[in-house]
Each structure stands twice: as C-alpha cells, then as structure tokens.
Amino acid sequence: MGTQHMNYCMECGTKLTIKPLKSEGEVPFCERCETFVFPVFSTACSMIVMNPEQTKILLIKQYGRDDYILVAGYVNKGEDAEDAALREIREELGVEAAGIRFNRTHYFGPSNTLMINFRVLLPSEEIHPNEEIDDWRWFSLAEAREKVRPNSLARDFLEGMLDGAYHFHDNKYGLSRKKQVT
Numbered sequence: 602m603g604t605q606h607m608n609y610c611m612e613c614g615t616k617l618t619i620k621p622l623k624s625e626g627e628v629p630f631c632e633r634c635e636t637f638v639f640p641v642f643s644t645a646c647s648m649i650v651m652n653p654e655q656t657k658i659l660l661i662k663q664y665g666r667d668d669y670i671l672v673a674g675y676v677n678k679g680e681d682a683e684d685a686a687l688r689e690i691r692e693e694l695g696v697e698a699a700g701i702r703f704n705r706t707h708y709f710g711p712s713n714t715l716m717i718n719f720r721v722l723l724p725s726e727e728i729h730p731n732e733e734i735d736d737w738r739w740f741s742l743a744e745a746r747e748k749v750r751p752n753s754l755a756r757d758f759l760e761g762m763l764d765g766a767y768h769f770h771d772n773k774y775g776l777s778r779k780k781q782v783t
C-alpha cells in the first residue's frame with residue numbers, strides 16, 4: 602500500500618499498530634476500534650472538454666491565476682466519478698455534456714488526491730460559465746497542448762489523449778510515466 606500510511610486512527614485517534622492481513626500483507630490496525638485502516642485520499646475528476654467536431658479543447662482560468670487549466674472538481678462520497686464529471690460540467694460551464702469517455706488517472710501527492718481524467722464532448726461551443734471561472738477560450742488541439750503548463754497533470758492528460766498513448770498500458774508505462782508528474 603505504498604508509503605501513504607496513516608499513523609493515527611481517524612475514528613478514535615489511537616496510534617495505529619501494524620498487523621498482517623491475508624493477501625494484503627502488513628496493514629495499519631487500530632487496537633481500540635479493532636479494525637484495519639486502509640489508505641484515505643481524495644478523489645477528483647478533471648475534464649478535457651471538446652467541441653462537437655472534436656477539433657477544439659476548452660481551457661479555463663480560475664482562482665485569479667494566469668495558467669490555463671482543465672475543468673475539474675472533487676468527487677463526492679457516494680458519487681460515481683462519471684457523474685461527478687458531468688455535474689462539474691453542468692455547474693461550471695452551464696451545459697449538459699453530450700458524451701463522456703475515460704482517459705486516465707494520476708495520483709497527485711501534494712493534495713493526496715487521485716485525479717481521474719475524462720474526455721467530455723459538448724453539444725455545441727456555446728457555454729455559460731459560472732462566476733468561479735475567470736476566463737475561458739476554445740483552442741485548437743495543438744494550441745491547447747502548448748497552453749497548459751509543462752509538467753502539469755493537465756499537460757500529461759492532454760498529451761495522453763492527443764498522442765493516443767494510453768490505448769493499451771504495458772508494464773513499462775507504469776514505471777516510465779511516474780517520474781514526469783511530481
């Protein structure tokens with residue numbers, strides 16, 4: 602389970618011990634709650650928003666920053682990631698998406714978040730962004746790739762989709778991609 606072990610029980614605050622659990626190996630355990638404690642992290646979705654012809658990508662600016670980014674938001678507890686993606690599109694862009702397709706995921710350490718990326722197709726280029734969006738623009742596919750910050754998750758998601766690099770994953774994929782997003 603990697604290096605993201607918790608030290609204390611989130612329910613009762615007791616310092617966790619480590620116990621063997623069948624096929625899982627050594628797992629943190631709360632003696633007081635008598636339960637194994639599995640990793641806790643947030644889940645978010647980000648969306649590569651495309652026009653109906655799939656010739657343009659919508660990028661936005663948010664939080665007073667100058668970088669163009671993808672539309673994104675956190676997945677609520679009990680919500681499917683696809684539903685979260687469509688809800689964010691509805692809330693932030695004021696439109697119903699016409700289609701959605703999974704792209705890929707990245708774990709983002711600084712915010713302890715698993716980011717799930719989708720490609721979302723809009724019914725037209727007309728959007729009605731809410732007040733959380735400072736600025737937005739449709740870019741050609743090539744422009745979009747250049748506009749997002751290098752070494753960002755957005756850049757990696759975009760390149761993955763545009764280069765078709767993720768149609769099938771092999772073992773090398775997992776090892777070689779990891780170093781690029783820190």
Ligand SMILES: [Zn+2]
Nearest residue numbers: 610613631634
């Ligand atoms: Zn506990």
